Amino acid sequence: MGSQLEDLKTAIRQALPDLDVVIAWAAGPDGLAHTPLFITSESDVDLVQWDPRCSQNLAGYLPGLRGKKVGIVAKGCDARSITELLQEKLIDREQLTVFGLHCQGALDPEKIAAMADCGRYVRSAEINGGELKIVSSKGACAISLENGLLAKCFRCTGADAQPCDQFIGEHGAPPVLKDAPATTLDRLEAMSMEERFQFWEEQMGQCIRCYACRSACPLCVCQDHCAAQSREPHWVDQTDHPREKLMFQAMHALHTAGRCTECGECERACPVGLPIMTMKQALNRQIKALFDYEAGLDSEKTPPLFQFRENEEHIKERKW
Amino acid sequence: MSVLEGKELRIIGFLCNWCSYGGADTAGVGRFTQPTDLRIIKLPCTGRINPLFVVRAFLNGADGVLVSGCHPRDCHYTAGNFYARRRLEVLRSLLPVMGIEPARFEYTWVSASEGQRWRTVVQKFTEQIHGLGPIPAFKSGTCLEACLGTAI
Ligand code: SF4
Ligand code: SF4
Ligand code: FES
Numbered sequence: 001m002g003s004q005l006e007d008l009k010t011a012i013r014q015a016l017p018d019l020d021v022v023i024a025w026a027a028g029p030d031g032l033a034h035t036p037l038f039i040t041s042e043s044d045v046d047l048v049q050w051d052p053r054c055s056q057n058l059a060g061y062l063p064g065l066r067g068k069k070v071g072i073v074a075k076g077c078d079a080r081s082i083t084e085l086l087q088e089k090l091i092d093r094e095q096l097t098v099f100g101l102h103c104q105g106a107l108d109p110e111k112i113a114a115m116a117d118c119g120r121y122v123r124s125a126e127i128n129g130g131e132l133k134i135v136s137s138k139g140a141c142a143i144s145l146e147n148g149l150l151a152k153c154f155r156c157t158g159a160d161a162q163p164c165d166q167f168i169g170e171h172g173a174p175p176v177l178k179d180a181p182a183t184t185l186d187r188l189e190a191m192s193m194e195e196r197f198q199f200w201e202e203q204m205g206q207c208i209r210c211y212a213c214r215s216a217c218p219l220c221v222c223q224d225h226c227a228a229q230s231r232e233p234h235w236v237d238q239t240d241h242p243r244e245k246l247m248f249q250a251m252h253a254l255h256t257a258g259r260c261t262e263c264g265e266c267e268r269a270c271p272v273g274l275p276i277m278t279m280k281q282a283l284n285r286q287i288k289a290l291f292d293y294e295a296g297l298d299s300e301k302t303p304p305l306f307q308f309r310e311n312e313e314h315i316k317e318r319k320w
Numbered sequence: 321m322s323v324l325e326g327k328e329l330r331i332i333g334f335l336c337n338w339c340s341y342g343g344a345d346t347a348g349v350g351r352f353t354q355p356t357d358l359r360i361i362k363l364p365c366t367g368r369i370n371p372l373f374v375v376r377a378f379l380n381g382a383d384g385v386l387v388s389g390c391h392p393r394d395c396h397y398t399a400g401n402f403y404a405r406r407r408l409e410v411l412r413s414l415l416p417v418m419g420i421e422p423a424r425f426e427y428t429w430v431s432a433s434e435g436q437r438w439r440t441v442v443q444k445f446t447e448q449i450h451g452l453g454p455i456p457a458f459k460s461g462t463c464l465e466a467c468l469g470t471a472i
Contacts, residue, residue, distance in 0.1 A: 188417060197419025197456045205460065235372065239463040243379050250375045250414065257410050279417050286413035291406075305410070308402035310392065315409050320428060320441050 004101065004169040005050045008073065011099055011166050013045050015071055019097060022071035023061055025054040031125030031134070032109035036061070039071075048073075051127050052145055055106040057081055057263045060218035062091045069095050075103035076174070077152065079161035080261040080296030081218040086163070087299040088259070090221055093163075100161025101168050105145065105153040105175045107132065110273060112148040116141050146177060152264045154180035163299070184275035185282060204242035204249070206272045213276055214252060216269030219259050227251065253279035258287050258305045261296035290314045329383040329449050333360045334369055336400070339390035342432025352439040355446040358386065365389065366427075367400020371411035378420050381457075384449035387427035388441065394431060401429065421452055 012022050016039065026037035026047040034053045039045060050073070058072055059081035074082060079100060085091045113120050118136035125134045131142045156174035160167070188196050211228075214220045228236045228248050236247050252266070260280045267277045287293055291304040291314070335341045341362050347354065363369060366389030374385045387408060395401045408427045416422045426445055430438045460466065 185417070193416065193419050193421050194456050195419070196417070198459065200419055201458050201460065235376065237463065239466055241458070241463045241466045242460060243458055243463060246418065247376065247379050250379075250418065251372055253414060254371050254375070254411070279414055282413050282417040283410055286410055290409055305403070305406055308399065308406055310402065312405065312409075315405060317405075318426060318428065320437065320444060 005048070008050055008099060008101070008168045009045050009048050011168060012039060012048065012071065012073075013042060015097055015099075015166070016042060016045070018069065019071045020068040021065065022073070022097075022099075023058045024048045024073040024099075025050065025056070025058075028053070030109075030120050031122045032107070032112055032120065032132075050101065052105055052107045052132075052149070053109075053127070055108065055150060055268065057218060057265050059085065059263075060216060060265065062096070062218070063221045066091055067095070069097075071097040071099060073099045073101065074161040074164070075101055075106065076156065076159040076161055077103075077261065077263055079163060080158075081263050083163060083299045084219060084259055084261055084296040087296075087301065087303065088219075093299075097166070098161060098164045099166050099168060100164030102161075102170060102172045103156075103159045103175075104172075105149040105156075105177070107145065107148045108150040108268075111150075112143055115143050115148065146175075149175075149177065150264060150268070151181055151183065152262060153177065155262075183281065184278040188278065200246050201242045203274050204245040207242075207245040207274060208272060209240075209245060209248075210271060212269040212271060213266035216265040217252070217256065218263065218265065219256050220252070227255075249276055249279060252276070253283055256280055257283045258291075258293065258303045259295050260284060328357045329446075329454060330381060331358045331384040331386060331446060331449055332377045332382045333358045333386045333388065334363055334366075334373060335360055335387075336365045336368075336389040336396075337362055338365070338396040339394060339432050340388035340430045340438070343388075343430040343434045343438040346433060346435030347438040347442075348435075350435045352435060354439050354442045357384075357446050357449070358442055365395060365397050365400035366404035367395070367397060369404055369407070371407050371414075374408075374411060374425060375414070375418075378415070378424070378455060381455065383452070383455045384424045384445065386425075386441070386445050388430050388438075389427075391429040391431055394429075420455070423448055424452060424455065 022039040024037045025034040027049055028035035033055055034049050037047055057078045059078050062085055086093055116134050118138050122134050122136040125132055130145050133142045154177050159174040160171050236244050287304055293304045377385050389401045428441055
């Protein structure tokens, strides 16, 4: 048996004749993050990469490729997005081939660039043992992989892709990581309401309204028909004001309530680095407490906001 | 400018057509005195309420938002209020994360015959909002000021 990467390439090569496209990762421009690769011919397979730099969740491409026979390489958390898309009937199981992997954590390129103080202009970077060795204009340095992981890896609940048609490598438990970084939600909770409001005003003041958060979200399937751009009703106006940007974030959070798997793509994609997954995490926590439900785990379940109980066990209504 | 300027706060009420709007009407017909801070928006059913209505109201400067519909099992469309209850409970967790005091928002059920109950709800909720005072404003001012700033 070869390495996980070789096994993955072999599996893709074998399946390719029956598929229109296979989505995987290839080396990115700067060595800190791999980039999506759309494989349509056998020669593309040589470009495939698999290591902790495969941070991007590729599931977001699936709804746009509906109708084609698609193969996709998925980490544990990516597969949760796939489950959610299947559950909402936004993609078809029979058209899909999932190459599942066991993941030991994915790197956060922004965090690494900050730790290595090298910007995103590295000359070369390679993974060796538990370290990422970086050569940039500022010299060479090594960052321990564990320190450079995405925040979500510290909360990983399943590192093996499920659903999966072909599992590559050995099944295993999520990485065991110490010292989970404090989340923005934790930090907000220590603030007064007024401070929280000011926090968002300041954060949203930096938003450039590129909507990368929306484009990156695997569940934002409306894309060009987004309610944020409708004139009638005019949910969000064109003014360059934090109020409107905050409104958009509330919209993203509420439109993904009960659906968001905390894949972190919105934050990963944000060019300004805004902590926009925070609101979604708060909603997820509430949904877990009220309905004992987590998105992306079971494609047969009815999502919590698509159903109700006459007597809600965990809802206490106010008596006036 | 209203004589009540400074004394009144802005409270928005989203009421379903079949029960709570009728309940508010009953309170009016019964000539019950009530605080006048509440502005009512009539909707067909609480099931029509998108939680974003509430967020939009707050971001546009409402100091409080009240949602009221038919009692559970009495919804004119059978289940609108059951779905609404779930959505509004989820919304409740978003507001404090945004920095909006959760007590600025409430939902309840008032039937068309419950004029008295309607008055109690309006009174208590209005008091609650007055206890909290006006909603915090953006430091950068209003959208209009931002627009004028760019224009000049
Ligand atoms: S809202 Fe963000 S974290 Fe949630 S599914 Fe979308 S991209 Fe992932
Ligand atoms: S990705 Fe970031 S900057 Fe772009 S719209 Fe979203 S929050 Fe704003
Ligand atoms: S009609 Fe009143 S809540 Fe549905």
